Amino acid sequence: MFGIRYAKANSSTYLIQYRNGQPVREGAGLAFFYFAPSASLVSIPLESVDVPFMFSEVSSDFQEITLQGQVTYRVVDPKLLASLMNFTVKPDGSYVSEDPGKLPQRVVNAVQVQLRAGLQGQRLQSLLSASEGLVAAVREGLRQPDGLPSLGLELVSLAVLAIKPTPDTARALEATVREQILKEADDALYRRRNSAIEQERAVKENELNTEIAV
Structure with missing residues (x-):
């Protein structure tokens, strides 16, 4: 029948079907037929995502440093994320907006905010010799309600692989x-x-x- 389409998602993809702006079906790994003219689909990946980062910051004794590392996150509240960013897909499965590609950068920005806060009061030599405290503080900050959970995300891991002076x-x-x-x-x-x-x-x-x- 004209306008009838079939949607199928794997177990690591969360689908939300909207009809006239209201969610009528949602879940991971769904497969169903729907009437395309009155429906829209939101597709949110649930797999963990690894994102490398590199920042230039300044220690409390005004020494420029470069921090390199990796943050891993995953979506735990897809409905919240869908309310904040546009994950609507076209009939061919591609996204209608660039929001999905911007999510990793938003996570990296959150990491940078926490790193900058953690650097306050930290001198260069203490950072070079013992960075564990900084990493722990950043992890704690990212897990606060106004951190990654505010985007519907969960922090899986965070690693600062290198702290280098000029x-x-x-x-x-x-x-x-x-x-x-x-x-x-x-x-x-x-x-x-x-x-x-x-x-x-x-x-x-x-x-x-x-x-x-x-």
């Missing part, structure tokens, strides 16, 4: 570390020499005491 700062840090290593080596050599002198003095005193006793 090349000039990195060279300065390397020079500082080298100087510290050399100083520690000199201190160790000084301690060994002092120990050898003390041992030699003790031996001579012992020999002298022996001669006096004889």
Whole structure:
């Protein structure tokens, strides 16, 4: 019959059928016939999505750093997401808007907001030596009601894979570390020499005491 179409989704796709602006059927993995002239379909993927990110930020001691990592999320409230972004599909299955392609960037923006907040009060060297606290703070922020849940999303994982200073700062840090290593080596050599002198003095005193006793 003219206007009758068939829709089928796999188990990782959530379909919502609207008729005259009202939802009449929804769920994951649905298959059904519908009357196209009075219906619209919304298709939302439920699989987890991996999104890499790279930001340039500034530490509390005004050092520029580059943060690289990956965030993984998934849709847990498709109806909420559908109310915020347009996931309506055409008869050929393609989306009518660019909103689905913009969702990963919205997630990355949320990550950047939380990272920027987490960097407050963090000095460069503490970030380079122990970033676990920063990652934990960002995860916690993304899981708050005004974070990813406000989009109908759930945070699956977050990893900060690298925190890098600028090349000039990195060279300065390397020079500082080298100087510290050399100083520690000199201190160790000084301690060994002092120990050898003390041992030699003790031996001579012992020999002298022996001669006096004889």
